[in-house]
Amino acid sequence: MKPFAPSQGRRARQGLTGVFALPLVLFGASLAGLILGLTGEGAPDVLAWALLSLPVFAVCVAWRRRGRSSSPKKDPT
Amino acid sequence: MRRSTIRTWYLVHKWSSIVPTVFLLMLCLTGLPLIFHDEIEALEGVDYETALPGAPSAESGVPLDTMLETALAERPGEVPLFMAFSQESPLLTVTTGPTPDAASEDMTLLFFDRATGESLGPAPGGGVMDFLLQLHTDMFLGQPGMWFLGVMGGLFVVALVSGTVLYAPFMRRLRFGTLRMDKSRRVGRLDQHNLSGIVILAWALVVGGTGVINAFADPLTDAWREGELAAMTAEHGGAKAVAPADYGSLDAAMAEAHTVLPGRNPQFIAFPGGGWSTARHYAVFFQGDRPLTEHLLTPALIDAASGELVDARAMPALNQALMMSKPLHFGDYGGLPLKALWALLTLATIWVLWTGVLLWWRRSPGEVERRVAEIHGGAEGQLA
Numbered sequence: 001m002k003p004f005a006p007s008q009g010r011r012a013r014q015g016l017t018g019v020f021a022l023p024l025v026l027f028g029a030s031l032a033g034l035i036l037g038l039t040g041e042g043a044p045d046v047l048a049w050a051l052l053s054l055p056v057f058a059v060c061v062a063w064r065r066r067g068r069s070s071s072p073k074k075d076p077t
Numbered sequence: 078m079r080r081s082t083i084r085t086w087y088l089v090h091k092w093s094s095i096v097p098t099v100f101l102l103m104l105c106l107t108g109l110p111l112i113f114h115d116e117i118e119a120l121e122g123v124d125y126e127t128a129l130p131g132a133p134s135a136e137s138g139v140p141l142d143t144m145l146e147t148a149l150a151e152r153p154g155e156v157p158l159f160m161a162f163s164q165e166s167p168l169l170t171v172t173t174g175p176t177p178d179a180a181s182e183d184m185t186l187l188f189f190d191r192a193t194g195e196s197l198g199p200a201p202g203g204g205v206m207d208f209l210l211q212l213h214t215d216m217f218l219g220q221p222g223m224w225f226l227g228v229m230g231g232l233f234v235v236a237l238v239s240g241t242v243l244y245a246p247f248m249r250r251l252r253f254g255t256l257r258m259d260k261s262r263r264v265g266r267l268d269q270h271n272l273s274g275i276v277i278l279a280w281a282l283v284v285g286g287t288g289v290i291n292a293f294a295d296p297l298t299d300a301w302r303e304g305e306l307a308a309m310t311a312e313h314g315g316a317k318a319v320a321p322a323d324y325g326s327l328d329a330a331m332a333e334a335h336t337v338l339p340g341r342n343p344q345f346i347a348f349p350g351g352g353w354s355t356a357r358h359y360a361v362f363f364q365g366d367r368p369l370t371e372h373l374l375t376p377a378l379i380d381a382a383s384g385e386l387v388d389a390r391a392m393p394a395l396n397q398a399l400m401m402s403k404p405l406h407f408g409d410y411g412g413l414p415l416k417a418l419w420a421l422l423t424l425a426t427i428w429v430l431w432t433g434v435l436l437w438w439r440r441s442p443g444e445v446e447r448r449v450a451e452i453h454g455g456a457e458g459q460l461a
Contacts, residue, residue, distance in 0.1 A: 023244075023276070023278065031279045045414075049412075052415070055277055061254065
């Protein structure tokens, strides 16, 4: 936490980049996986499976952490 | 984002979701078993693709003219419409019908082993999988049903986009993946809806989008036949119809086509007079020679009477996209693990639809304004 950060009294706000950072990673990974699977057998297929399982993995992680009303920890500066 | 903008997007999301929901649920539920149609058919003992030993029918085997003779002997009085090849096994299929322009419901699909030349009988059909496929494609309503489902798919894409737009202001104060299950049921449901929706976004856009393309595939094929194909034949003296009795050798036609497309494997031959050829030509559709271009077909036109090659020209970009969109919709191109992921993502889609229905069903009076206010302010942990 940076000193003298102005207090906002509410939970920290994120910009568009913050909100969409992880969704964009998942979006890109899914698309890459879908297309890689088309390009060949063997290694590209395995990579495609790995990339396309990331969205499923994300849901599993979120489910394990469910219940907490969490928000970004960093204070805005 | 301004409050009025949010309100507009909220209403777009609401209606583009409510209208197609029932149909989308049906598509997900029928699509789920269809992902595994190969495996299910193998259990039923009709999976010739892996059971037949020998070279792929697309590469070698008994001469095509002999295979066609065997097929026509099984369907006396009928004419050939399509001959299709397998890239993995000696399985070869021949489609026949009463006339060259027969409708699909009048067609008969016959299976053969090109390694031995033996007939394997008519394609097994009428099972549960056929029923599901028909329901999934056009709900037994033919072309209008297909177009209707295409429009529902289009609305699904609109719902995905508008949902993503609303995700931004709503999530400003929440961490990615937050599931506030300790709050009210509505808040828990809303978080599940948002999380599942945002993680499946890319996949759902691709499957939804390719589904829409497939629904409108027939007009695209017609446009190609009436435009590009007509242009190819016009340069070579037109396409005067040739009677089935005057059809020349298929093997000669295939050899002729291979002179311009050497080393390429054929996927299917369309006979004259049908939706995929002219009134006069055999159209042999060749696959690309690399894995990436495998799904992109190049047709070679051969005069069915003289056996002379007319032209071989790649299909227009729109039709190429259509070819690529089939595997991307079916998810059957990357082995069993990909199919399993396809199924999981379909289940996630069902969850998004279901939580969406519940959120709408359990609404109270004046909810639009309160929801808009909630999204506008950004959801918070203490809001319930």
